[in-house]
Amino acid sequence: MRSARAGIEAGLSGAVSALNADEKVDLELRPSREARFGDYQSSVALKLARPLRRAPAQIAADLMGRLDLEEATVEAVSGYLNFRLRPRWLQEVVRQAAADSNYGSSDVGCGQRVQVEIGSVNPTGPLHIGHGRSMILGDTIGRLLAFTGHQVSREYYVNDQNKQTRLFAASVSARLHGQEPPPGGYTGGYVTELAEQARAELPGIGAMSEAEAEARLRDFAIQRMVELLDRSVSRVNVHYDEWYWESELWRRGLPQAAIERLRAGGHLSEREGAIWFSPAVPGWEEADEDRVVIRTNGEPTYFASDLGYLLSRFEDRGFQRVVEVWGADHHGYVPRMKAATALLGLDPQNLQVVLVQMVNLKEGKMSKRQGRFVTLDELVDRVGSDAVRYFYLLRSADAMLEFDLEAALSQGNENPVYYAQYAHARLFNVERTAQRTHPDLPAEPDLALLDKPWELAVAKEIARWPETVETAARELEPHRLPHYAQRLADAVHGFYQAGNELPDNRMVVPDPDMTRARLELCRAARNSLRIALDQMGVSAPEQM
RNA sequence: GCCCGAGUAGCUCAGGGGAUAGAGCAACCGCCUCCUAAGCGGUUGGCCGCAGGUUCGAGUCCUGCCUCGGGCACCA
Structure with missing residues (x-):
């Protein structure tokens, strides 16, 4: 199943070429900024006005007449085209997102x-x-x-031939012989530790000629450092x-x-x-x-x-x-x-x-420390892997990252990691509750029952996942992931909240058919959220 | 001096040439006899660094300038 975006794009593209526009024109298809402009908008009619020598509104109306999409309905408003996803199509999205444990994956890479x-x-x-x-x-x-x-x-x-690594080995060697590292060398305590380990594990190293010992030591020390490094990154799910x-x-x-x-x-x-x-x-x-x-x-x-x-x-x-x-x-x-x-x-x-770009550490309100003086292990010790990954991914690569320790440590509102994780845990809990209270739900959901605005809002966010992945992968922009998770979690919390305000709107209600339909939406949302978190390398807890 | 990145709400940041510029947090006001309040709703808050230019239309593209960060090795 193609994404909503792809489907609308294909239809719009066909309609535009039917207008005999000479040049290839950008379709200007974007997610709408405001709900009243539908779910997607295009200003392509404005673009075409000059080459076609026609009024934008007229072109928009013309395009609208040529568009018949399964994904969305179209409306032409003052030169813009506004697309609204069809409930039927959203239902299909929900069905698929609930069933596919790799929802949003694609083969656009063609195995490259x-x-x-x-x-x-x-x-x-x-x-x-x-x-x-x-x-x-x-x-x-x-x-x-x-x-x-x-x-x-x-x-x-693994650099093991260059000047720095040689200097490093020389520093270890100096420690091995009870001397100070050479000028500009490495002086950290770990260097002395490495020397001790080398003494224990490389018998006779102290007696070897300097050149031979240096080569052996370099291999040994770098191998050890690589192991340490592997251990550090493993803690944040990097393999x-x-x-x-x-x-x-x-x-x-x-x-x-x-x-x-x-x-x-x-x-x-x-x-x-x-x-x-x-x-x-x-x-x-x-x-x-x-x-x-x-x-x-x-x-x-x-x-x-x-x-x-x-x-x-x-x-x-x-x-x-x-x-x-x-x-x-x-x-x-x-x-x-x-x-x-x-x-x-x-x-x-x-x-x-x-x-x-660089990372600065913001501790408390005032002090800032340059990232190069704090180790990754220390940060993970303080805030845990999930927070580190989520906060790191939140900013685009070319923005400097101000790591807010206070926010990452908090268990409250100011910590965005928990927001998304909490939505996941809540959905899981709903499914657990439904299992308990409705042991005999119908096998097939009637998704046409999902027509409340907050339900459709969840479905729309689910529908956006495949194109989010595609854009993030194409542009090499992982920061789209936490932003997506935030939006989906928003919709989920809204869905949940509707039930807090009116028991009829709860996900688990006495009516088994309604419960079954909403449960399908829960599964679809939870699956999408889990996959999004998984792409970030952040855990999706079942309870919090 | 040259190169790269950033400058958008009090703070941290999203914004792919299009409609009245957004989110989270902070501040203020509300909402639990509960499917998890680590949640939800509302209010306040903007010369989008400055000045020009291109365009029907610029936070977005171009030029210049300012501020901040980083770089300009027979280091990597």
């Missing part, structure tokens, strides 16, 4: 193989709450893409499909191959003893500065690895599309990677980068 690369920070320290935002956002993008028919692999790229090690790239000769390809294409030059990449390429003029690929001392930069990483994904492993989720502080790196992609003969369109 997508890699979502999430996080990939240097594994040299604990994750802070800014990293956490990237992880959760990326994970949710992965969920959305999988739900819309893409074949998704969530990957963490990677793949941990891809930078060293693996070099073993497979991929950076070398990429460098060769760029050299052959004339995009590398030698200067001051180093090898530079010149990203001059039409369309990516922003990346106009040369960058070092091989240092003067012969060692590659991270950029060399990244070139190989592009080949690894698009060629070696055959991903058709890569979505990278980076902290916004890496934005300057985007044009360079896009240019490199193009110069390697790949399509930069298939490399999408989602930049995630």
Whole structure:
């Protein structure tokens, strides 16, 4: 069953082309801003007025006459087209949403193989709450893409060859020998702990030559950090499909191959003893500065690895599309990677980068702390996984996130997580009550009984779920999920409230047929809400 | 200096060129002899940062400026 949006769009599109409008015109189909304008609105008649040299109202009336939709009725008002979903169609939506445990899923992705690369920070320290935002956002993008028919692999790229990780290993080594870490090294207590663990688990490490010990230690320490990291993100329901090690790239000769390809294409030059990449390429003029690929001392930069990483994904492993989720502080790196992609003969369109803005912690009324000094684990300890995920997803990626600890900790109105979860728990409770009081309900509901405004309001929100998912997945905008959950929960609480005001309007009433019909609506709403929460990685409790 | 993002109600933020700009929270006023009040209804609250421009129509697109955050490595 197609979404309401898709159905109306198809019909409207047909009607517009019947008017012989030359150019392709945006249908301007939107959810209505006000109830009196119906459920969807289109201003396409206003758009067509000029090319058709006719009055908008006349065009709107003409279009209305050509529209006969199963989803909605149409009304032309002062140049606008207002669509109202038909009760019959809404009933069908309810029937389906109640039955389909994957309601809203689709195959629009056509099985496209997508890699979502999430996080990939240097594994040299604990994750802070800014990293956490990237992880959760990326994970949710992965969920959305999988739900819309893409074949998704969530990957963490483990840097283990670069300068920082070497410095990290040197810091562990220094602790192992009872010395201070080198200048600019890592001084946290976890470094000393790692050294202790290495002493216990790598027998003879203290006696090895410095070079050998360094290599062994680096492997050991990074492996340990990756395990810790996995444990931290698992607590917020983030699970990677793949941990891809930078060293693996070099073993497979991929950076070398990429460098060769760029050299052959004339995009590398030698200067001051180093090898530079010149990203001059039409369309990516922003990346106009040369960058070092091989240092003067012969060692590659991270950029060399990244070139190989592009080949690894698009060629070696055959991903058709890569979505990278980076902290916004890496934005300057985007044009360079896009240019490199193009110069390697790949399509930069298939490399999408989602930049995630920073997180600030708001404690109490006054103090604000920069996210980089608070660990993700600490935050999860304080407020729990559900609140962390919900609050992180609430804001669009390019808005800075002000994490309100007070609100996340509260058990009251100011905590939006509970609002949606409470709606779910309430619906579950209604179903439980109905089972108790009406053990012999009819198998099939008569959904035509659902005609109250608050009932139809719930059905309309349920009907919006498939298009919400589709848009969120297409635009890579997970923040639409909590906003949707909020709206659906709104409608659910309104539905419930009607029963508080008048017992006849309760979901469970003496009349078994009415109870059965409303129960179907409960199931449909609860299913939609559960799926929405599930896409966010937030739990849907059965009681609160 | 250059690049990216943000600037919308007291606070935190949604707004895909279209009708009178929205939500949550906060503030104020109401609603439980209960299918869960972690809920519901109502009221108050806006030069959409500023100035131009494009358009029949701009919070939305363009230009300039202001403020805040971030970035501009042979770090990642």
